[in-house]
Amino acid sequence: MSVMNRVLQRTCRLVAIAMLAHASAASAxxxxxxxxxxxxxxxxxxxxxxxxxxxxxxxxxxxxxxxxxxxxxxxxxxxxxxxxxxxxxxxxxxxxxxxxxxxxxxxxxxxxxxxxxxxxxxxxxxxxxxxxxxxxxxxxxxxxxxxxxxxxxxMSYIGACHNTNLVKPAEAPRSFEDVLDPKWKNKLVWSGNIFGGVLFVIGVRNFMGEAKAEAYLEKLSQQNIVNVPSANRTVVDQVMAGEYAICLDAFLHHPIISARKGAPVASIPWDPIITMxxxxxxxxxxxxxxxxxxxxxxxxxxxxxxxxxxxxxxxARPDVPANPDLDAVVPRKLGMKENFITPARFAADVKKSREIYERLFVK
Amino acid sequence: MQIAGSDAKVVAQPDRLDRVKRFDTAELPWLVIALVGLLALAVLPPFLFLILASVHEFELDGSYGALTLDHFQAIMASGKLSTLVLNSAIYSGGSALFALVVGATQAWLAERTDAPWRNWLWFASMISLGVPYVLYIGGWLLFLGKSGPVNALLKPLLDAAVAPVNIYSIPGMIFVEGMIWSPLAFLMLTSVFRNSDASFEEASIMSGASTLTTLRRVTLGMAGPALLAFAMIVFIRASESFEVPALVGIPGSARVLTSTIFQSLHLDMPPNIGEAAAFGVILLVIMTVLLRLYDRMVRNAHRFRTVTGKGFRPRVIALGPLRPVAGLLIVIIPAVVIAIPLSNIIWAALLPYYEPFNLAALGKVTSVNFVKVINSPSFRETIFNTLLLGVVTATVVSVLSGVAGWCLARRRPGSWLIDTLAAMPLVFPAIVLSLAFLEIFVHSGALYGSLTSLAIVSSVAFLPYGLRYGQIGVMQIHPELEEAAALSGARGWVIFLRVIVPLIAPALVSCWLFVFLLAVRAMALILLLVGPDSHVVAVSLFELWQNGAIGEVAALGCIWTAIMTVFSVSFYLVARRTQTPIG
CATH class of the missing domain: 3.40.190.10 (Periplasmic binding protein-like II)
Structure with a gap:
């Protein structure tokens, strides 16, 4: 009797599952x-x-x-x-x-x-x-x-920003190459998250090509960049507070929003601007x-x-512009190129970029 | 007639003794069974998830893939494993010791001495527990960071080229983690010192021992098991903590075992929790060993029973000439533990954007952050949800802790199972526990995304802490009180409710408040489980912080800390009126 019961129960359950599957397929x-x-x-x-x-x-x-x-x-x-x-x-x-x-x-x-x-x-x-x-x-x-x-x-535009009390705007590094200058050693910071250092590596590989990017990143790693394992925005906050001089991976509108309130921070877009x-x-x-x-x-x-x-x-819609004071970091307004990381490119490059990031920048 | 009467007495006596025996063995199995069942239901599903997650690859859709030992190998292969293990041990041990020294000093001063202003210690701890976690760590980083006031002051003094104090180091991590735990140590240990019998100390002093010797050999000796229990909790929690190793350690390349795991969690999409789970499994093994050791040490716990049937009179020690020194400590410790991070937070809340303290910035002071936070449409709902979450979690944990603590302290048959089950959540990394419960609740109909689901997770996560309160509370009470009640005809539940509960009430009341304060600020634990109807303060704070609204985080933090302080103080006053002294 109990065996019968069990069989009956199981059959009922199977039928119910089949019906559910059918219903969900129908709703899909x-x-x-x-x-x-x-x-x-x-x-x-x-x-x-x-x-x-x-x-x-x-x-x-x-x-x-x-x-x-x-x-x-x-x-x-x-x-x-x-x-x-x-x-x-x-x-x-x-x-x-x-x-x-x-x-x-x-x-x-x-x-x-x-x-x-x-x-x-x-x-x-x-x-x-x-x-x-x-x-x-x-x-x-x-x-x-x-x-x-x-x-x-x-859209998001990613690039460098600096504390204007610690680094005078005229002296701030203006390009990917500028930042390799030994005078920036021990003064750089970025986020240790996937949208921080790893995205920077993806961006560099995307526009420089593999061999050049490898050489560039190798040199960059000599600068002892500090990894702060939190969101990009909180790294900008630490730059504002004077904890670090230059951050490499800010969402470029964040420094502008803070500077509006008087914070000593400024964005430095580097051509081509990493875009997501x-x-x-x-x-x-x-x-x-x-x-x-x-x-x-x-x-x-x-x-x-x-x-x-x-x-x-x-x-993202082309016929809706950004706030006018954010134009200072929009590539086409600056005459700079977009280094657009499509979702497909991001997904394809993330694994290798992470390996490079860990090998070169995580001490 | 007389002879018959005395015969009757002789017959009655074994009957009563029988009842005592029955009370010990026969009446309780169902209680133990019920407790074990309940705990198993709450703890085993996430435990199973932990084990499975540690030995499986994950498919793209989050389901289990092939079996693998890669996650364990990744931990073993992480570069300088021996350095990492050593660093972890130093960091965890250091944090435990630091918290214990600060907390126990305060607890002893508050409970066993006539030091001036000692009631303030209690309030200071409450306030510091009310400060949200991200702000607390952030506050210390800003205070002791390169651009913080300490280095700004020391740099010219020492004529140093670089900042003399480096918080981004192992000592820095120990300091911050120890600070986080010291108010908890204080709260946990006050009930211990309160319940310790002053007659031992008096006897010691009468026999010619100095106050210091008495403190060392008698007071601390009697508090031994409780101190050890607490040190163990901090050690385990610090070993698996992610926040301090990440925010304080990684920027300075001071690495412990969890730093690597934290990084792989945040560099993968979706986060690969396999390594975190594997680490949880390793910790589970270590904790089991530690618990066994602890169990062996408290096997002789009867030596520590200080509340006996012969009169219970905790009494304070007159410090004499040391009184001003104690007063100074009472001012300095809370000042360091709370005033520094709190003043930093208030400062941040009043500025349009954060900058280290300076006179020029005084001109920028504004109330705009407070206005923004209070006018936020979800403000009231979020605060209400959070309070409700705290109250429910604290109540559930306190009730369970009282009952389970009794079974544990009296070493009922099967109590090791209760202990093991209830202690397990200690080793679940919050992020793993959170994902495990996401898997469970998403299959559970209405619970998914509800406030009830958050309360269940919090209760499971904080039970181990509550349990220590219950266990320590009962351990200090001599069973002769229960035996007396049983001899007088009381049955199991009556004994528990009328003898044990009133005696451990201070411990349970502390337990309630303690769990409440922990539950309302837990973030990583519930981040994944929040639904559209269960927004809570800790998650809102995290979101604001992630998005750079430091001023608003700080403003909400101030308001929240104020609410917690009012709440704790009212609680304290009510408890005092009902003559339930809080630990």
Whole structure:
């Protein structure tokens, strides 16, 4: 009897699992259809669908909450008053851990993911979904993913900055070569995180070519760069406080924002400027796909991008300029070249660059 | 009639003795079983995750790949392994010793002497525990860093070319980590000193020993197991700590075992937690050995029972001419432990951007950071969530600690299992525990992303600390009190609630407050688990800090520290009114 029971139980469980799998496959199909729909009634279908979803929407983003994410969500809610957007703010590595755990458990919470540097990992793990938005037309094809697994939201320009009390602006190193001068030995710092020293190595390899980059980095390692294992922004803060003279891997708008308040710090863009884009992605089987697509449209639109401009980010959309005082580090305004690290390049180069970084710069 | 009566007495006596025996053996197994079951449920899933994560590769989607020993090999192969092990031992041992000396001195002054202003020590510790973690370490780095006021002062004095004090070194790490633990040492040890019987000290002095000899041989001798237990906790926690080795050690190339692991965690996308897990496994082995040693040492714990049935009267020692010296210590220690980092934080909160203290900057003082923080739409929700998280965690841990501590201290059958299970979370690196619980909660329906899930993780993580309170509390109470109650007809639970609980109340109350303060500032532990409805202060602070809003971090830190201080002081006053002295 008990054996019978067990068999019966197991059969029930198997049937239930099969049904669940079927249901999730069906819903994935549904998301696909919604995300790729291009018909003239698209907007109406999305609004109707989002209302049926109860206006629910959860955004995972790595933007600063009060400065950018909340104004963006408030703007979205003003445009669609029935929407009730929620957010979780995390750094990219945690975002990746979270959405992969959600996918494996088939317990999805995030409807939209906005992040930096995780695009190819997300794609390779089959965690996201192609989508189409009429707003995509406004973005240059070389900045987008050809298959539309992600779309750019904001740009980042990475370069050096210095403490203006410790290093006079006229004396600051103006190029990748300048910084090799022995007088900068023991005065340099960068972040020991993946977007710090490792990204710098990726950037140098990307524009110098392998052999030249190796020689250059070898020389740079003689300068005894201090590794501070925290976010790039906190390294800039330490430069401002006078703990270090020059940092090599600042997000170039950060020193400008602080200098505005009077801090003794200035950005020094080096040609070509290391450039990255953050992206928006649609998780596979997002629980509220209509709301998610409405939000993606908004984020890519002129209106949404102008919210990022107000937050001192660099909007990725070409027809929305950055705040005028940030122009001092925008490559095309400076007549400098962009050293654009595409998500694919980042993913392909990160392993070797990390090895080089650890070999040369971690003592 | 009379004879019959005396016969009846003779019959009744073995019956009562029987009851004592039954109380010892028969009534308790279910309690032990229930506790073991509960602990196993809470601890074994993350334990299993730790083991599996340490021997597997991870696939792109985060699932387990092939079996591997690479993570262990990576640790073994990390360049100068023997140097790293030695550095780790020096750093962890140094931190434990430093925290213990500072904490025990304060606890002894506060509890066993007539030193002036000794109540302030208690408040000072509360305030320092209320200071958020990132600010505390940051405060010290800014104070003792190259551009900080100490070096600015010493450099011309010593006519030195480079900054004379280098915080980015092993001694610097010991100092900061020791500072972090010293208020905890103080709080944990006050209840120990409070409960130690002054008659031993009096006997010692009567026999001609000096105050110092008495302190060394009697007071410290009696507090031995508690001091050792605490030193062990700090040693283990420091061995696996990431923050201080990373923020203080790595910039100065002062490396310990965890520095390498921290770096590989932050240079991989997604973070490779295999090495961290492998390290956790190694620590688990080391801790098991340490716990066994500790267990052997406290096997003779009856020597340390100081609360007996013959009257319990802790009494203070008159310091005499040493009183001003003690007063000076009471002023200096809290000044160093809290005033320096706290004043740095207040300074940072009042400036538009951070700069070291200087008179010219006084003109820039502004309230803009406070206005921004208070006007943030999530301000109230975040504070409320955090308080709720702290209260729930502290209550759960205190109840469990009282019961488990009793079973442990009385060495009930099966209590080693309770001890082992409850101590395990000590060795789980926060980042591994966090990921383990992410895997568990994401499969658990409504719990995922909820405040309840954060409370569960915090309770598991802080149980080992609470348990030490419970165990030490009970260890000091002589079983003759329970035997007397049993002889008078009381049953197990009644004895626990009416004899043990009132006697260990000070320890449990301290335990509650202590766990509360730890739970509200834990960050790495819950970072991955926060959902849209469970934003908490520690995570907001971390986010602001990561994004360079130092002024706002400091402002929120000040407000939070103020709330914690008001909270702790009210708690203290209520406890005093209800005559439950806090340790």
């Amino acid at each position: 199909q549904g998301v696909d259809e919604i995300a790729m729909y291009k018909g003239p009634d698209r907007q109406q279908r999305l609004v109707d669908g989002a209302q049926k979803e109860g206006g629910q929407l959860t955004v995972y983003s790595s933007m600063i909450v009060d400065q950018a994410l909340r104004p963006l969500l408030d703007g979205f809610q003003a445009r669609y008053p029935f929407m009730k957007p929620q957010y979780v703010r995390e750094d990219p590595p945690q975002q990746l851990q979270k959405i992969s755990a959600e996918a494996r458990a088939n317990r999805r919470v995030g409807d939209v993911v906005e992040s930096t540097g995780i695009e190819t990992s997300v794609r390779a793990a089959n965690l996201n979904q192609q989508f189409w938005s009429p707003e995509l037309e406004a973005y240059a094809p070389e900045r987008r993913d050809s298959e539309n697994y992600w779309a750019p939201t904001r 884009a953050s992206s928006v992605m649609l998780p596979r089987s997002a629980p509220h796909p209509h709301g998610a697509m409405l939000f993606i449209d908004f984020l890519l639109s002129k209106e949404g991008q102008s919210k990022l401009q107000g937050a001192d980010y660099f909007p």
